[in-house]
Amino acid sequence: MASGPAGPAAGKRLQDKAPITGVKNLVAVASGKGGVGKTTVAVNLAIALKNMGHSVGLLDADVYGPNVPVMLGTNEQPRAVDERTIIPVEAYGLKMISMGLLNPGDKPLVWRGPMLHSVIQQFLRSTQWGELDYLIVDLPPGTGDVQLTLIQSVSVSGAVVVTTPSIVALADVRKAIEMFRQVNVEILGVVENMSYFNCPHCNGRIDVFGHGEGQHMAKSFGVPFLGEIEIDPQIRIGGDTGKPVASLGEDAPGSKSIYAMARNVVARLEVVNQSAGAPVVQIL
Numbered sequence: 001m002a003s004g005p006a007g008p009a010a011g012k013r014l015q016d017k018a019p020i021t022g023v024k025n026l027v028a029v030a031s032g033k034g035g036v037g038k039t040t041v042a043v044n045l046a047i048a049l050k051n052m053g054h055s056v057g058l059l060d061a062d063v064y065g066p067n068v069p070v071m072l073g074t075n076e077q078p079r080a081v082d083e084r085t086i087i088p089v090e091a092y093g094l095k096m097i098s099m100g101l102l103n104p105g106d107k108p109l110v111w112r113g114p115m116l117h118s119v120i121q122q123f124l125r126s127t128q129w130g131e132l133d134y135l136i137v138d139l140p141p142g143t144g145d146v147q148l149t150l151i152q153s154v155s156v157s158g159a160v161v162v163t164t165p166s167i168v169a170l171a172d173v174r175k176a177i178e179m180f181r182q183v184n185v186e187i188l189g190v191v192e193n194m195s196y197f198n199c200p201h202c203n204g205r206i207d208v209f210g211h212g213e214g215q216h217m218a219k220s221f222g223v224p225f226l227g228e229i230e231i232d233p234q235i236r237i238g239g240d241t242g243k244p245v246a247s248l249g250e251d252a253p254g255s256k257s258i259y260a261m262a263r264n265v266v267a268r269l270e271v272v273n274q275s276a277g278a279p280v281v282q283i284l
């Protein structure tokens with residue numbers, strides 16, 4: 001992305017926008033790669049933050065493949081007060097909006113870029129988020145239309161970049177980091193998901209996708225490392241059954257590393273906000 005609307009100059013210009021009233025921090029959960037656990041991280045991060053006493057919203061920006069409603073176990077329809085006001089649904093104390101609630105079932109959305117742009121804008125602007133400490137945005141894979149719309153529409157406090165340790169994932173994730181850099185979005189740090197597996201049979205540790213590459217990559221980009229999340233069947237089951245492990249508390253299987261990551265995100269945002277002056281999310 002060397003030039004055009006998302007180039008470095010645009011990034012600076014785009015910091016100057018009107019706020020989403022009441023929202024203190026907007027955190028994008030991203031990765032260049034599909035299937036590395038972005039939604040799992042976004043959902044569990046949001047619940048961990050909520051359980052740590054914060055007010056939290058979750059915006060599912062994966063319009064074509066919205067998985068947040070399933071992972072939160074809800075199919076409630078959001079209410080529209082009028083044409084410009086959507087009331088988000090509530091699950092696990094989070095305010096949430098997702099295309100999966102508006103277009104349930106198996107019928108795919110076949111939309112071009114401008115439609116995507118418009119729906120993300122509406123999710124950001126027309127949802128009654130109220131007072132939030134954190135609005136977490138679950139992004140689709142890649143560095144495409146949705147990412148660009150988000151970055152152009154709202155001042156993102158920071159991005160949590162999710163990877164697995166595999167070389168194939170890392171190659172795409174580096175692109176995501178470069179994209180955020182070029183548009184001046186702070187990288188809060190890298191999370192290595194599916195970092196290792198503790199075998200319950202032999203008590204040995206198996207590095208299914210390798211191990212430690214996320215940390216190496218963070219170091220090579222000069223960005224913080226936010227932590228490792230192990231492969232745990234309970235994490236997958238939690239997502240599939242709409243009972244995310246973070247909702248079971250910090251001591252639940254698979255949950256400890258998620259809470260540790262959440263604390264690191266909070267600490268990073270404090271540093272970022274202090275150096276930026278005011279922790280205000282702004283919108284065009």
Ligand SMILES: Nc1ncnc2c1ncn2[C@@H]1O[C@H](COP(=O)(O)OP(=O)(O)OP(=O)(O)O)[C@@H](O)[C@H]1O
Nearest residue numbers: 034035036037038039040141230231232235236239
């Ligand atoms: N640490 C983990 N341990 C076990 N299963 C996991 C873990 N992280 C993610 N999964 C499982 O891997 C699958 C993919 O995860 P998820 O949907 O969160 O990835 P994603 O990056 O959001 O995918 P997409 O790119 O399609 O949006 C899901 O079934 C999820 O439950």
Ligand SMILES: [Mg+2]
Nearest residue numbers: 038039062067
């Ligand atoms: Mg996802």
